[in-house]
Structures are given as C-alpha cells and as structure tokens.
Amino acid sequence: MKRTIPLLLASIAGFIMIVAYFSPHTESWGEEVAVWFNILAAVAFILGGGNLLKIHLRKVSDRNSGWMYSVITVVSFLVMLFLGLWKFGVNPNPQFPDYGHWAGEYNDSTSPFYWLYEYTFKPLQATIFAMLAFYVASAAFRAFRAKNFEALLLLATAFVVLLGRTAAGVFLTDFIPADGPFAALRLEEMTQYLMNIFNTAGNRAIMIGIALGTASVSLKILLGVDRSYIGSGDD
C-alpha cells in the first residue's frame, strides 16, 4: 500500500504519457497533465508554506537560538500571505467594477501586497543574487590557477568572453582594422568565434548527454528500478 501503489502509479502515469504522445487523439493529454502538474506545483508551495510555519513556530516555542529571526520570518510570511490572499487594497477590475476587489488583480500596483513585493521582495532577491558576483570572483581568484593546459583554456576563454562582451574589450583591440586580414584578432570577433564554434560544440555534446541521461533515469523510474523518490522507512 505504502510502496507498491506509488510505484504502480508512477509507471502507469509515465507510460500513458509516452504512449499518448504517439497518437493524434491523445496527443493533447500532455497539455492536460501539464495543467495538473501546475496545480500540484502550486499546492506544493502551500505545503512549503505550511512546513515553513511549522518549523519556525516550533523554533519560537522552544526558544532555540535565533528564535527572534524566526518571529520575523513568520510575521513577514503571514502579513504577505494575508495581503495577497485577501487581495487587500486591490482596485476593482475595470471590466467588472461591481464585483469589488475580488475580481481585481492580486498584484495591483495600489495594493500593499504589490508595495511589499516592489520594495522588499524585489530588492532582497536582486541583492542576494548580486552578492554572488563577489563570491564567484573570490572563488575564481582562489581556485583558478593555470596549472595545466585545460585550466589555461578555461581561464583564457573566460577572459576573452568577459572582455569581448563589454565596451572595454572592444576598445582594447579597436586599433585592429575591422575589415583587415587580422580582424579575427579583435576581442569581439574572437568571442564570436569562441561562442559560435567551440562553445556550441561543447554545449551540444552536453545537451546530448543530458538528454540521454534524462531518458535513462526516466526509464529506470518508470520500470521501478530506481525507487529513491519514494524515500525510505514508513513515514
């Protein structure tokens, strides 16, 4: 019950999807299942939210270290959730003003939900991602050493592409005539060649590898060889 049904369910659903692809009558099943898929993904967000609350509330009640930060997380979560689900402060839909705020857009620019999105979520997300610039640079500085030819290739390519895609790189080799015999030595031209030929070749091989890997893993799951997704134990 706990292990057999999930295995059967995964196999049947997966093979139906494969077979459906080859018939014009059932080809649209893929689109329908994609909608179900999106519904379950949205419900997974609810599950994630519930889990977040559970963990942080436990942390607060146990007074674990840093519990005050959990309070901030829970309050931020509940405020944002309430404002968004209740469509608080949302203007009516211009086509249906008599339906009140419920028919309006939840992310209406006059709503507090939008305000929180615009002035807290967006800057926080962008800055956290932007910080990776420092860490990538720092990690590269520490890890990248031209110890051998392969490492030298990686470094040189990164250097050329970084320069070739910026105004500084174009400026550096601007003295080479664009229509002369050495035009290929201009940084932007070198970048173009690297991207179009060498990078394309590598990426194609990687894509072929990923496709074959995905197909083999999918088959292992559908045939019940790989059961790791069910987890272990009884819970």
Added chain:
Amino acid sequence: MNRETLLWVIVLLIGAALLAGRAMFAENGMGKAYITPVEKTYVGLDADVAEAAEAEAETKTVWVSIDELPEDFDVDAVADDDVVSWDTYETKDYAAYIAAQNAGTNDVVFSLSHTIGIWIAALLTLFVLSFLIKDNPLYKVAESMFIGISAAYWMVVGFWDTIVPNLFAKLAPGPTTAWALPGIRDEAQFELIYIVPLIFSILLLMRLAPKAGWLSRWPMAFFIGTFCGFRLISFLHGDFLAQIRNTIVSLYAKTPQFAADGTAMLNEAGAPIMDFTFWGSVQNLILVIGVLACLVYFFFSFEHKGVVGGTARLGIWFLMVTFGAAFAYTVMGRIALLAIRIEFLFDDWLWLIDPTGRRAVEAVGMIVLAPLGMA
C-alpha cells in the same frame, strides 16, 4: 561592548547622520517619490446605451469608463449603485514634479508610501550587502524577511494564477466566476476529471500530518511518473535528435553571393548563387570534430587510452572552452545585477547620479559631480 562592535556602531551612526543630513538639509533632499493621483470612474449602463458609447453589448449591464462617455453625459442621473470610483496613480519623476510646481498645479504630488518604500528597499539592500563584511544581525533580519515574504509571495501567485483558474473554476465554475473570475463566466464549465488533481492536492498536503504523511507519496509518484514520461519523449525529440540534426552540417560550406549594392545575386532560376567558403568549411569541421570528441570523452565503456584517450582529451579542451564561456556569462549576469542595485542606491535613493535625466541637474545639486562625468 567590545572594541570592534563599538567601531561599527560609530561607523553606522556617522552614516545615519550623513544620510539624515542629506535628506533634511540638502536643497532637494533624496530618495523621494512622486505620483499623479488618478481617479477612475466607471458607469454601469444598459446595453443599448453602451452601444452608443461603442462598448461591447453582450451583457445586460456594461461598465464604461467615464472618459469614454460623451462630455454631456450626466453621471448624477445614474443610480449610485451603477457608479463605481477608485483611486489609482501614475509614478512621476522629480523633473515632472518641478515642472508641475513651476506651472502652479498640483498634478504631481509627493508620495509618502512610495518614499518609505524606496528607503526600506535601500536599507534592505545595504543589510544584505553587509554580509560581505561578515555575518551580522542586520543581514539575518533581511534574510529572515526574505524567506517569509518569498514563501508567501509564491503561495499567493500559485493560488491566484493556478489553483483558482485551473482547479476551482473547473470544479465549481459558478461560485468561482461569481467570486473572483467574472471574465471567464461564459466559457467556464464543470469538468469532473479535475477531481483527480483535487484529490492529489489533498493527499500532498497530508505530508503535514504526522501519521498520514505516507499518503503524500501517491501524488509525488504521479508527479514524478508523468514528468518522466513527458520529459523522456520531449528530451529525446527536442534535445537529443535536434542537437544531432544540427550537427550534421556540410563540410563543403557554401555562402550566398552578394552584389556591390548588397543584394543577393540570383541565378536564372531565381535561386541565390552560392559559392564555396573556406573558413565556413573549417568552422563546420571544427564543430563536428568538437561534438564527436566531447561525446567520446563522455563515453566511459572504453578506457581512455590510445586514439580514444587522445580524442577524449580533445573533447576536454572543447568542454573547458564551454565552461570558460559559461563562467564568463555567469559573472557578467551577476555583475549586471549588482550594477542595477548600485544604480538603485545612487540614483533612486541617494540622488547622486542621474543617468536617465529624471531630475534637473541644477535642481539636485549635481554640479559637483558633473566634472567627474557622473551627472
């Protein structure tokens, strides 16, 4: 308070004092937002009246913006229930505010809520960037807020964009369209099959129940099974075959010939005249060799020795170039994001630069920066 903490407190206090000074005593301040309030009024009209206003007349009552009605239309004559108004706004920049002030109008006004928003966004940005020095309470506050807000944001998006239109509207079209989705009330139909994703959704939420958590395996299995079936075909069709197809290129490459005026030269049949291109052929050859060499490297059924080893080594070189390019693009992407944050701090918040000319140069005291090329 130890010496290091004291130093940081002093630095923060000096920074706060400088900010407060600039905000309060600088001629035009900083980090302010302006808006133009806009009142929207809609009038519910009978279909025949609405037709006169060139609106769609499919329903009994049609809501028409007051701006689309004739000037002599008497709104006061319409019943109160048939007139709906609300306030919205348009964001404006400082230059527009000054222009409105000079014109003696109140079209553009200071917005307290947006100004507070800019300040909070700037402070949160600084809180996050403070992690570069070391982990600290300000960063943890920002991080905790981000976790809560982002989890709730994606829940709300999932609920209104996916669950309501794709699940509620299919299982309960009447109540759902009467409640939140009047736009689809004509085409929304009951679809019994959607009871399946509803059951799976409930089972998935059972994960939160300690004793019934195992039930969440069923929707997960369905989720993974359909994904595997769907992606198995799409990857083989869209990636595997497509990449191979695109790699089968002519090693005797030809290119269209162009006349002096830039137009393609055509033969008697009207087809473009093609001519052999040496470098094009070399490029295609490198591409084919590169893909094959990389694939040999990925092939581990043979020991990488001799010819196989040499080819695999060539594949590694191609892959190193690919990884180098990917690294460069990743760095560029992150630097671009950082530049946007820095621009936000210096432009929107501190008003120290004005790259898009949103504020009059002489009005915001940027003459000092002009010789540095920042104004």
